[in-house]
Amino acid sequence: MAEPKIKLDEVLHVAELARLQLSDDEARQMQAQLDSILGYLAELDELDVSDVEPTFHSIPMDAPLRRDVPVPCSDRSEILAEAPESEAGGFAVPLVLEVDS
Amino acid sequence: MAGYEPVIGLEVHAQMRSRTKLFCGCPTDYGAPPNEHTCPVCLGLPGALPVPNEKAIELAVRAGLALGCQVAPHSRFARKNYFYPDLAKGYQISQFELPLNEKGHLDIEVEGEAKRIGITRIHVEEDAAKNLHGIGSGAVTLVDFNRAGTPLIEIVSEPDLRGADEAEAYLKKLRDILMFIGVNDGNLEEGSFRCDANVSIRPAGQTELGTRAELKNINSFRFVKKAIEHEIARQEGVLQGGGEVVQETRTWLEAQNKTVSMRGKEEAHDYRYFPDPDLPPLAFDAKRIEALRQALPELPEAKRARWQKDLGLTEYDAGVLSAHPEVAKYFEAAAEALAKRADKMKASEAGKKVGNFIQSEVLRHVSTDGLSATFPVGPSAVAGLLAVVEDGTINGKIAKKVFATMVDTGKSARAIIDEGGFAQVTDKGAIEDEVRRVLEANPSQVQQYKGGKTGVLGFFVGQVMKATQGAANPKMVNETLKRLLDAP
Ligand SMILES: [Zn+2]
Numbered sequence: 001m002a003e004p005k006i007k008l009d010e011v012l013h014v015a016e017l018a019r020l021q022l023s024d025d026e027a028r029q030m031q032a033q034l035d036s037i038l039g040y041l042a043e044l045d046e047l048d049v050s051d052v053e054p055t056f057h058s059i060p061m062d063a064p065l066r067r068d069v070p071v072p073c074s075d076r077s078e079i080l081a082e083a084p085e086s087e088a089g090g091f092a093v094p095l096v097l098e099v100d101s
Numbered sequence: 102m103a104g105y106e107p108v109i110g111l112e113v114h115a116q117m118r119s120r121t122k123l124f125c126g127c128p129t130d131y132g133a134p135p136n137e138h139t140c141p142v143c144l145g146l147p148g149a150l151p152v153p154n155e156k157a158i159e160l161a162v163r164a165g166l167a168l169g170c171q172v173a174p175h176s177r178f179a180r181k182n183y184f185y186p187d188l189a190k191g192y193q194i195s196q197f198e199l200p201l202n203e204k205g206h207l208d209i210e211v212e213g214e215a216k217r218i219g220i221t222r223i224h225v226e227e228d229a230a231k232n233l234h235g236i237g238s239g240a241v242t243l244v245d246f247n248r249a250g251t252p253l254i255e256i257v258s259e260p261d262l263r264g265a266d267e268a269e270a271y272l273k274k275l276r277d278i279l280m281f282i283g284v285n286d287g288n289l290e291e292g293s294f295r296c297d298a299n300v301s302i303r304p305a306g307q308t309e310l311g312t313r314a315e316l317k318n319i320n321s322f323r324f325v326k327k328a329i330e331h332e333i334a335r336q337e338g339v340l341q342g343g344g345e346v347v348q349e350t351r352t353w354l355e356a357q358n359k360t361v362s363m364r365g366k367e368e369a370h371d372y373r374y375f376p377d378p379d380l381p382p383l384a385f386d387a388k389r390i391e392a393l394r395q396a397l398p399e400l401p402e403a404k405r406a407r408w409q410k411d412l413g414l415t416e417y418d419a420g421v422l423s424a425h426p427e428v429a430k431y432f433e434a435a436a437e438a439l440a441k442r443a444d445k446m447k448a449s450e451a452g453k454k455v456g457n458f459i460q461s462e463v464l465r466h467v468s469t470d471g472l473s474a475t476f477p478v479g480p481s482a483v484a485g486l487l488a489v490v491e492d493g494t495i496n497g498k499i500a501k502k503v504f505a506t507m508v509d510t511g512k513s514a515r516a517i518i519d520e521g522g523f524a525q526v527t528d529k530g531a532i533e534d535e536v537r538r539v540l541e542a543n544p545s546q547v548q549q550y551k552g553g554k555t556g557v558l559g560f561f562v563g564q565v566m567k568a569t570q571g572a573a574n575p576k577m578v579n580e581t582l583k584r585l586l587d588a589p
Pocket of ligand 1: 122126127138140144
């Protein structure tokens with residue numbers, strides 16, 4: 001088997017960033033799948049694109065801009081009702097410690 | 102002891118003063134109850150489409166132009182990915198490749214020496230929400246999305262700063278400029294002007310950079326200096342002890358007077374930026390950039406130089422009167438109004454008089470809050486008061502009393518003088534009577550004067566002014582005294 005395009009520890013790093021917990025089997029399965037995807041995309045490397053402008057966006061247009069005028073906001077009670085937990089007008093999440101000391 | 106050279110680069114996040122958020126129409130007002138200023142866009146709900154705020158983008162260009170940047174004809178937004186409760190979407194919309202502004206600079210002065218600090222880039226991004234701790238039951242963190250989506254510029258300097266003093270000078274000047282061009286309210290305490298510092302040290306003479314620590318949470322100018330000085334000392338201690346500086350994020354704890362490591366943040370530095378598919382590129386043609394350049398307000402440094410040249414101010418006066426954009430506007434309006442009212446008064450004379458009066462009488466009644474300021478009376482009222490001093494109706498001492506009444510009642514100087522008998526005594530006969538009385542009451546001083554000690558003239562003037570409760574025209578008192586004393 002050729003050298004895989006993505007190493008197992010890279011798979012685990014990306015999983016960690018995405019907050020995914022993968023078993024050893026799952027990690028190896030992901031590695032194989034990602035390897036084939038990357039191999040497929042690598043075919044693009046064979047093209048000479050040195051004269052092609054990079055594509056900024058799939059639709060060739062400039063960003064439309066919005067005037068700086070306030071509009072009504074959402075109803076807070078409706079918004080908070082969608083959250084698993086809320087308290088004192090805020091979305092309640094597990095306690096975050098900002099500093100280790 | 103080996104000599105080390107500190108190398109510092111600063112990243113400043115400044116909130117821009119637009120009325121609405123960067124990608125939605127929610128207001129940016131500070132102080133609303135939690136989550137009242139939110140909508141599907143700034144809450145990151147699926148399917149919501151961000152649309153950039155034209156005013157915010159223009160303010161960012163204005164900042165770029167004021168700091169000598171090149172404005173990109175095309176720039177683009179990117180997603181910066183990380184997980185944190187203050188970021189509902191799981192990414193922050195920022196700029197990575199092709200930022201709006203690049204390659205600027207800021208000239209600072211430390212101990213009389215000028216130095217140019219490079220600005221790598223100024224890009225546009227949205228602010229995160231605010232995490233509130235220890236509120237309610239205390240067992241949870243509460244997230245308030247009112248601040249989420251507030252437009253920010255991040256101003257990234259080159260690692261050109263060589264000490265805490267230079268860092269402080271850079272930040273003060275940057276804040277000053279952003280306030281004068283109306284981009285930011287300069288409020289460090291409320292977090293609308295925030296600074297992170299990248300600090301490393303290297304043996305003097307070495308060109309290669311040392312490993313840097315990123316300092317966060319520096320929210321006052323005093324902290325900036327202390328935090329950077331402490332961090333430099335800490336790194337020196339580590340190197341001298343034979344250790345190695347670790348690349349990490351540290352936060353300044355003011356209460357404990359030290360920086361501490363924020364462990365476990367390293368992995369989170371892998372942001373996997375990619376172009377935001379929701380946002381097409383931002384276009385700025387040369388004509389529009391030029392129009393914004395023409396509309397750029399006068400920068401504080403240019404203003405101070407002009408005041409010294411044309412409005413008769415010293416460097417010190419110019420500094421005091423330009424400490425806040427609204428004070429600067431007030432001074433200019435009052436000086437212009439006085440020059441117009443008073444006959445044949447030169448702009449420099451009017452500027453000097455107004456400048457002195459504002460500093461000695463007005464400023465102590467002025468309070469500022471962000472970019473706004475409250476004044477006791479309008480600038481034209483001050484000009485009106487100084488105009489009646491100029492035409493001799495009252496003297497400078499009475500003017501202070503009249504001003505106090507203006508502050509209390511809101512009436513004009515002229516109305517107060519007409520009502521209150523503050524008008525100056527210019528009656529030649531009355532002044533001469535008073536002068537004669539003072540001379541008769543002080544024969545020994547008269548002898549001193551006649552014996553050549555002309556310095557006692559000031560004593561006589563003081564006595565006459567006292568007797569008339571400051572109402573006599575000082576110039577006439579002087580002339581009358583000299584005439585009577587010098588008479589054979
Ligand atoms: Zn919104």
